[in-house]
Amino acid sequence: MFGYYFDLAWRSLKRTPILTGLMVLAIGLGIGASMTMLTVLHVMDADPLPGRSAHLFRPYLDPVPLRGNWGLGPDPSINLTWPDAMALLHARKGRYQAAMAGTSLVVTPAQDGVRPFTADGRTTTRDFFAMFGLQFIEGAAWSAAQDDDAAAVVVVARSFAQRLFGTAQVVGQVVSMGGHEFRVIGVVEDWAPRPMFYVDASAKRYAGADAFFMPLSTGVSLNLGTNGNQSGWADYNNLRSPTVTWLQFWVELDTPAAVADYRRFLHDYAASQKAAGRFQRPASTARLYGLMGWLGVQHIVPGDVSMQAGLALVFFGVCLLNVVALLLAKYLRRSGEVSVRRALGARRRNIFVQFSIESALIGLLGGAVGLAVAELGLWSVRQRPDDYAHLARMDLPMLATALVASVIASVVAGVLPAWRAASMTPAMQLKSQ
Amino acid sequence: MRMPPMIATLGRHRLTCWLLVLQVAATCAVVCNAAFLVVQRVQRVNEPSGLQEAGLSVMALSLAKLHDDQLAQYLADIDALRRISGVRAAALVDDVPYLGAESSGTTCGNLDAVHRMLAARADVPGCAEPVLYSGGPQVVRALGLALVAGRDFRDDEYVQGKAGYQMGNAPAVIISESLARRLYPGRSAVGQMIYFGNGLSKGQGKQVVGVVKHLGRGILRKPVDYDQAVLVPSEPADASVLFAVHSSARDQSRVLAAAEALLDKRHPDRLQDPDFGRPYARIRHAYFQRDTTMIGLLIASALGLLFVTALGIGGLASFWVQQRRRTIGIRRAIGATRGDVLRYFQAENFLIVTAGVVLGVLLAVGLNLVLMRHYELPRLPLWYLPVGALVLWGLGQLAVLSPALRAARVPPVVATRSV
Numbered sequence: 079m080f081g082y083y084f085d086l087a088w089r090s091l092k093r094t095p096i097l098t099g100l101m102v103l104a105i106g107l108g109i110g111a112s113m114t115m116l117t118v119l120h121v122m123d124a125d126p127l128p129g130r131s132a133h134l135f136r137p138y139l140d141p142v143p144l145r146g147n148w149g150l151g152p153d154p155s156i157n158l159t160w161p162d163a164m165a166l167l168h169a170r171k172g173r174y175q176a177a178m179a180g181t182s183l184v185v186t187p188a189q190d191g192v193r194p195f196t197a198d199g200r201t202t203t204r205d206f207f208a209m210f211g212l213q214f215i216e217g218a219a220w221s222a223a224q225d226d227d228a229a230a231v232v233v234v235a236r237s238f239a240q241r242l243f244g245t246a247q248v249v250g251q252v253v254s255m256g257g258h259e260f261r262v263i264g265v266v267e268d269w270a271p272r273p274m275f276y277v278d279a280s281a282k283r284y285a286g287a288d289a290f291f292m293p294l295s296t297g298v299s300l301n302l303g304t305n306g307n308q309s310g311w312a313d314y315n316n317l318r319s320p321t322v323t324w325l326q327f328w329v330e331l332d333t334p335a336a337v338a339d340y341r342r343f344l345h346d347y348a349a350s351q352k353a354a355g356r357f358q359r360p361a362s363t364a365r366l367y368g369l370m371g372w373l374g375v376q377h378i379v380p381g382d383v384s385m386q387a388g389l390a391l392v393f394f395g396v397c398l399l400n401v402v403a404l405l406l407a408k409y410l411r412r413s414g415e416v417s418v419r420r421a422l423g424a425r426r427r428n429i430f431v432q433f434s435i436e437s438a439l440i441g442l443l444g445g446a447v448g449l450a451v452a453e454l455g456l457w458s459v460r461q462r463p464d465d466y467a468h469l470a471r472m473d474l475p476m477l478a479t480a481l482v483a484s485v486i487a488s489v490v491a492g493v494l495p496a497w498r499a500a501s502m503t504p505a506m507q508l509k510s511q
Numbered sequence: 512m513r514m515p516p517m518i519a520t521l522g523r524h525r526l527t528c529w530l531l532v533l534q535v536a537a538t539c540a541v542v543c544n545a546a547f548l549v550v551q552r553v554q555r556v557n558e559p560s561g562l563q564e565a566g567l568s569v570m571a572l573s574l575a576k577l578h579d580d581q582l583a584q585y586l587a588d589i590d591a592l593r594r595i596s597g598v599r600a601a602a603l604v605d606d607v608p609y610l611g612a613e614s615s616g617t618t619c620g621n622l623d624a625v626h627r628m629l630a631a632r633a634d635v636p637g638c639a640e641p642v643l644y645s646g647g648p649q650v651v652r653a654l655g656l657a658l659v660a661g662r663d664f665r666d667d668e669y670v671q672g673k674a675g676y677q678m679g680n681a682p683a684v685i686i687s688e689s690l691a692r693r694l695y696p697g698r699s700a701v702g703q704m705i706y707f708g709n710g711l712s713k714g715q716g717k718q719v720v721g722v723v724k725h726l727g728r729g730i731l732r733k734p735v736d737y738d739q740a741v742l743v744p745s746e747p748a749d750a751s752v753l754f755a756v757h758s759s760a761r762d763q764s765r766v767l768a769a770a771e772a773l774l775d776k777r778h779p780d781r782l783q784d785p786d787f788g789r790p791y792a793r794i795r796h797a798y799f800q801r802d803t804t805m806i807g808l809l810i811a812s813a814l815g816l817l818f819v820t821a822l823g824i825g826g827l828a829s830f831w832v833q834q835r836r837r838t839i840g841i842r843r844a845i846g847a848t849r850g851d852v853l854r855y856f857q858a859e860n861f862l863i864v865t866a867g868v869v870l871g872v873l874l875a876v877g878l879n880l881v882l883m884r885h886y887e888l889p890r891l892p893l894w895y896l897p898v899g900a901l902v903l904w905g906l907g908q909l910a911v912l913s914p915a916l917r918a919a920r921v922p923p924v925v926a927t928r929s930v
Binding site for chain 2: 111385406407408463
């Protein structure tokens with residue numbers, strides 16, 4: 079039966095090539111535009127650390143005074159102050175926890191004739207590696223003592239080691255960065271989660287990666303500074319000040335009980351700071367965000383991209399309306415054929431199925447056109463200079479989604495026309511012939 | 512032509528008509544809003560920099576560390592750059608418009624406003640948040656700024672800046688006309704005092720000696736702050752500085768190459784930088800790249816929607832014409848002229864599109880409200896709506912023309928045949 083309907087559908091489509099072409103084109107354009115933009119959104123919204131992200135949390139505290147003029151700058155409460163980050167760090171309430179900040183340093187290669195260059199890295203605390211699951215090729219993270227003593231040590235990424243020394247076996251070597259010498263104690267595989275969830279709001283989340291890691295205390299005592307937002311409301315230039323926010327903080331909590339405990343701990347901490355007169359806002363402003371939740375409140379998808387996605391979906395909607403109208407016209411015009419089939423014993427259900435298969439066939443053809451359009455669209459996205467552009471590629475699930483969505487959309491679009499065609503009274507139609 | 516029978520006929524295709532009406536409405540709503548967005552982006556992309564962009568090259572020099580006589584080195588660089596043949600002017604600056612970064616500072620036009628601003632810690636009239644540029648000798652000429660009042664800096668007004676983006680204690684500034692209007696409404700800005708930076712808390716002002724037509728910001732955020740700038744005669748002495756070099760557009764690529772080679776030789780410890788030397792046009796193009804992409808996408812999707820809608824209208828009209836061949840024949844047989852048939856289909860289309868446009872105008876306003884909520888857009892000016900309606904009427908008539916002409920060609924003899 080299916081094969082027969084399929085054959086009928088194919089014949090019917092071939093009979094009206096222009097109309098069929100219009101419908102296939104409408105579905106193809108709609109699916110292509112939507113899939114292009116949904117793929118971009120899918121890439122931007124992706125889980126940066128599958129399997130690990132469910133256990134990673136970002137505490138939020140608001141030490142900002144109630145009255146303040148922040149002008150054009152970003153919200154200062156997005157980052158933590160040094161005293162708050164240290165309090166959370168030393169409380170050791172999670173399995174792992176680390177405070178961190180981005181830094182850009184001038185690296186001076188040892189060889190003559192090689193120009194110095196700027197490299198982006200991170201000053202952080204030792205749990206960073208274990209918590210985020212970085213893989214050491216050689217060496218290991220610094221010790222807790224080195225964290226405390228502001229040791230001049232550095233862990234480098236493989237590509238950075240290759241660039242500087244031509245090899246990844248560099249433990250024990252000395253690197254000159256920011257005018258200071260650092261001893262390499264470990265080499266990790268290049269690590270660049272997309273999006274880079276742990277960075278400051280000013281960083282590029284879809285391009286670049288950390289080339290090196292060094293103890294946070296070292297960065298502060300050598301005054302290496304941060305390349306992220308540093309906002310203050312007094313004592314602006316002192317990184318250890320309780321009125322300057324610049325640090326990010328992440329904690330690993332493995333059980334729901336641990337999460338609940340940490341929420342309570344954070345609330346109590348904020349309450350104690352309020353009681354001491356340091357925080358002006360209520361303790362209820364303290365929050366604990368999951369990784370994906372944090373990315374959600376950070377609005378990492380630019381307005382342009384979400385607007386483009388909305389536009390693409392509306393476009394698809396109009397294309398579908400168009401297809402519904404065309405299918406309706408096409409199916410209703412075949413009243414003669416339907417009536418003859420009905421008179422010969424076909425049931426309404428059979429007619430409905432027959433037309434639905436015809437709709438599905440249009441959807442399949444439209445999906446194929448749509449895939450071509452989407453590939454073209456994604457290619458043009460990749461030509462853009464935005465940091466996320468190079469990631470815009472269609473993976474297998476998106477490809478399957480495109481085809482399935484196209485078939486489902488056209489079958490849905492065909493439901494009404496097919497039902498109308500199936501519910502015609504054969505006697506009237508036959509008589510009028 | 513009488514409407515009631517036409518409406519009765521359409522009533523037989525109620526569902527199809529509604530689908531068309533919906534499609535026209537959605538298209539009208541999206542096209543009106545897309546056109547509005549395009550106009551906004553185009554305005555943004557055309558935002559003036561105030562610079563004479565043709566022939567302007569910008570060299571970005573970053574050093575690994577500061578030398579003791581850093582400023583003297585930079586000034587010697589400038590001297591050497593001016594000796595390249597074809598260079599009309601060269602100056603040291605800390606920033607140029609649309610570079611993607613800026614230093615701004617709260618700035619007030621009189622002491623009263625300063626006191627009110629310090630007390631309120633918020634925006635007060637008479638104060639603004641302009642971008643602050645510092646530049647060395649020849650800066651006005653090198654950037655090609657157009658003075659509309661007052662004068663250029665005198666040579667003795669330039670002061671030495673210090674590392675850490677400190678501007679030194681310059682006695683005079685030049686401001687943009689838009690900032691002049693905001694700080695000194697209804698008065699001439701030249702000769703007025705201006706307060707910013709340390710001068711705010713100390714109550715020490717500088718004198719405005721000149722006003723330039725435009726001077727853009729490093730970053731565009733809020734339209735009220737566009738084109739608000741202060742230029743301070745201070746020689747930047749940081750580890751990263753810019754050299755603005757002006758030549759004729761014809762000489763530009765040669766001058767740029769020569770300037771790159773010169774600075775490269777004079778600064779062996781310069782950092783690797785893919786954006787070392789660039790024509791200013793490239794800086795501007797890079798900054799507005801997203802907007803130009805968005806303009807292209809919006810126009811493409813609006814045209815795509817109009818195209819699909821036209822296809823839908825045309826496709827359905829052809830079907831109806833085929834379906835009604837017999838009735839058309841009968842009408843022709845009992846005296847309707849070809850023009851009557853043609854006009855009938857045109858009027859029918861007009862009726863459907865009108866219903867769609869009425870619904871579409873409401874949808875357009877609704878969509879604009881949604882966009883305003885999510886993307887901080889201004890309100891859609893109402894005149895976009897009648898223009899959108901006209902476009903859709905025109906499109907509908909265009910799409911229906913060919914099927915309607917085919918209908919008009921149906922001979923009366925069809926009436927006598929069975930289908």
